[in-house]
Amino acid sequence: MNTAEQLCVSLLSKCKTLKTVKQVHAFACKTGLDAHPLVSGKLLLHCAVTISGALEYARRLLLHFRNPDAFMYNTLIRGFAESDTPDNAFDVFVEMRRKLIDPLDSFSFAFILKAAANCRSLRDGMQLHCQALIHGLDTHLFVGTTIISMYAECGIVSFARKVFEEMSDPNVVAWNAILTACFRCGDVEGAERMFDRMPLRNLTSWNVLLAGYVKADELELAKKAFLRMPMKDDVSWSTMIVGYAQSGCFDEAFGFFRELQREGIRPNEASLTGVLSACAQAGAFEFGKILHGLVEKAGFLWMISVNNALLDTYSKSGNVDMAQLVFKRMPEKKSIISWTSMIAGLAMHGYGKEATQVFHNMEASGIRPDGITFISVLYACSHAGLIDEGCEYFSKMRYLYGIEPAIEHYGCMVDLYGRAGKLQKAYDFVSQLPMSPNAVVWRTLLGACSIHGNVELAEQVKEVLSKLEPENSSDHVLLSNIYAVAGKWNDVAAVRRSMADQRLKKTPGWSVIEVDKVIYSFTAGEKSNKIIEEAYEKLREIMLKIRVDGGYVPEVGSVLHDIEEEDKEDSVFRHSEKLAVAFGLARLGVGMNIRIVKNLRVCRDCHTVMKLISKVYRLEIVVRDRSRFHSFKDGSCSCKDYW
Template identity: 60%
Template sequence: MNPNHHLVLQTLSLLQQCKTLDHLKRAHAHALKSGAAADPIVAGELLLRSLPAFRRMRRRSLPPDSFTFAFLSKAAANARSLSVGSQVHSLALRHGLDRHLFVATTIVSMYAECGRLGRALKVFEEMPHRNVVAWNAAVTACFRAGDVRLARKLFGEMPWRNSTSWNVMLAGHMKAGEVDFARRLFSSAPHKDAVSWSTMIAGFAAHGAFDDAIGFFKELLREGCRPNEVSLTGILSACAQAGAFETGKTLHGHAEKTGFNSIIAVSNVLLDMYARCGSVDLARQVFDWEMGKKSVISWTSMIAALAMHGHGKKAIELFDEMEQNGTTPDGVTFISVLYACSHAGLVQQGHEIFHSMADNYGLEHSIEHYGCMVDLYGRAGLLDKAYEFVMRMPMKPNAVIWRTLLGACSIHGNVCLAEHATKQLSALDPNESSDYVLLSNIYAVAGKWKDVATVRRSMSAQRINKDPGWSSIEVDKVLYTFVANEELDGEKREAEKKLAEVMARIRMEGYVPEVAGVLHDIEEEEKKEAVWRHSEKLAVAFGMARTKGAEGVIKIVKNLRVCRDCHTVMKMISKVYKREIVVRDRSRFHTFREGSCSCRDYW
């Protein structure tokens, strides 16, 4: 749902009150200024209300002017209606206004929004006079069509450029994933405004360049620029994804001082940042005390936060409270609630909630909701039921569905079903390394070493490389990343030294390495060494070396699922050293305290 939901409702209300074309123009201006015009419902309503008004004008023989055609073109663009847009273009041509600067520019934008780059550029080339706005519209059209090279060519030919020209190029390249080019472009821009900075920060965050996003935000502050809503939400999003808790807390303070925390979009990202950085309590504090009117996104984010941290029952209680509050859940809300049920083993409740979507709310199940149910049954060990559910789905199972089933087979050691799921995946997504690694591990645990070797040979023949496991930890607002079995240098070598001490200590307390999944053709001691140097162990050891005693919570972010051996080690460290450890892997949080994990060994 649109985060500016109240603006959408306000705009729709204004449109319903329109009696004249002048009223309609004012409502359209409000929609463009507030950003509500991007909402598909508003766009459709604009189009449906503008066309009858135009027909009445024609019946009364009132001559249309440039504003009329510009308005109609924008309405058609917002609704992405090529048929209506083409008719408007024809009528503008008939009235001799098709080459009017304002009209032609909006027609260029209309064709671009409708995916017709050729038509857009033809109109642009036929314009007798072009200003910088028209050039910007043509460059934007190229980016809309994914033609980055042509956008660069047109940008190079522009006789004038303004700040919008540079910002269009920055946004277009970031969206296309051309991050390094965008960085060079930003450096060469003669003037950087708030939009330039926010585009770069949000773009870095979207592409996983968290250090760059944080670095650019700090530079923005050094330059004396005031962050806007977009740059602040962008940097908070980067902190959320990177697990940069201390940096996020500092930004929270900045948002409070500047009043940005009163903006619902910023509050929602603050909530998500705390949840993803391992502090569900602070996320709940933002939700309960800092938010005014909560949107459906706010409720859904808090439910998802509780679910990620293993508080399934609390997530369902909040879902009930959301309904009592009068906020209608959407499809994303149900994904979060079903996720909570799956990770808490609440099979019956998950089953009931899934069916309530259609029965109580009239919502259609998407493939994501079906995937949640496969995960729910699979985690609970009901693999036959999970497979039957896949077979009864009204749509064809995609790679995510089969991968979910394969993951359940890995947890419960079902070799036969794992082979079937992998066969389906090899047809749908043959280059995904994690599928082969999972199957290989399933074979290894089952002692089927010939099959392990076959999978590894297949990966080698297809040149499929295993994604390296990495873990990151924030210490004194600096992010350190460790990769499994990497050679450590500099200050990172502290991790190696501390880890050796930790492993020796917990072995005295009864720790025995779980090496069943490690290749059988190496010596036992080498197997132990292989699991000892997993990235999350190195990151935790580094955190312990940099903090004294029981000082602070050690928070780790990992790109893969935590392995059983590392899970056991974290539990033992939390007991022996009296340290609280929070690990965020690719699917959930694990909070280790006094020898236990919040997942209750159900993950």
């Protein structure tokens, strides 16, 4: 290879964008190096595999070459197989079969089989399997392993197992492939048997086992396997952290992350985003701040995914100001996920105008919004009462961006009209949908009926829901509460009897609070323990104080009519968010901000109590309920009682 060729190859290796590749290509054409097999091959490889967004240019390059060889065809097949459009690999494969006289090699089959796997195309995969048999490549380890993976992706574990059993001497890669295949197809017991049979296991084998257990939601089995592992890497730790975070086991996720740090292992992108996800779900603001410091110290701030996770953590733990700060400090080229997360964060806090401004900034930056972005901006309009703006965005989504509304977008519009009290308009909107509205859409309308006390429409909606999801307890509870507020106690009793006959149980309300970086959980009606007793003792003191100093009167309109007034008050007294606030006051003291995460919509009585506590005790209480954030300060709420 002469100096000019070396220079060209060296320049290509440093190219990071298609623009710079084109410049090197122009240089190669000008100097006549584009005809050199090594230079042309490297150029094609760089466009097809190394840099993003250059596959079409790679396809045109292949057409430009006079006599492309098998390596060039394989390179383009590989590029398409690993892309978002793997089906294009078949066109290149067919063209290769037509033009090349030489027999196909193992790389050709491995790459095109991967395309079939990524397309989930069993028909194409089986045809390729037959072709591999004809060419005598089915016993080739590389090809055989890819065939196993292809059948796994297509959900046919029996075929994958048959291919594996016919291998004369499978190596550890093939064993790992069949192990992955069993887990991919949901055959946990089969995977365990394969793992026990393995003559040799490497670190990847153990990590496949961990990932398989986590995917199957077998966390205890994953934990046992993790403890048995002869050695662990960052993938092992991140698998456990992400697995427990996704299953809502926040304390365990935090525990694994702390243990990872004690072991002196540097966290990777997956472990950081996993533990930040746990923080976001649990509303663990203090632990999130510590992680933010770790991210800065470890030099991960250049990673868009980690920044997105930080933004989400701050948004969901009640500090939208910090979320905005992270957003502003992010690398200049923000992803669509970054913009959408910021819009969603502002929307959750009721900052509708600010959320729409971020949306406009996103458009101005050249980022094209997608369907999820529009869900976030419609949600923002809904929770801020911006009806005209919401209708405008809904129209813009269809006619400017060509995004056909999904059921989630229609649900947002129903919520927009419903929250604003335009119940008949919401009902008409649902009735005219171009698709069959699902239970979530009807339930959204039922929730609006509950907010505005429309009994007649609620009964119509509940009738529809009874056919769609007859065993959903929340629909019965909503209707019961609507009847109770309207004073229709006979109807309340009938709903309760219906629930009893169907053995439906109300979803228990729970709330969590972070105190000294530890997450404490409170559930309505749970058994007494030291933590519960401490919370109740403080709550009794608080309720007395807000009665005397704040003029609190319990709102018991939706509590059963046939129990004593004192028992009604005791019923709302036991709500989990009140216990969490009381525990926070007992442990954190007066003057400290309190942040709570709740799984259900906060009730009117608890909403009133939170406002009074914030006024009497002069503190800020942030509650994240099922649908949004409430920031209570000086006796008022950020939602302006619009929730």
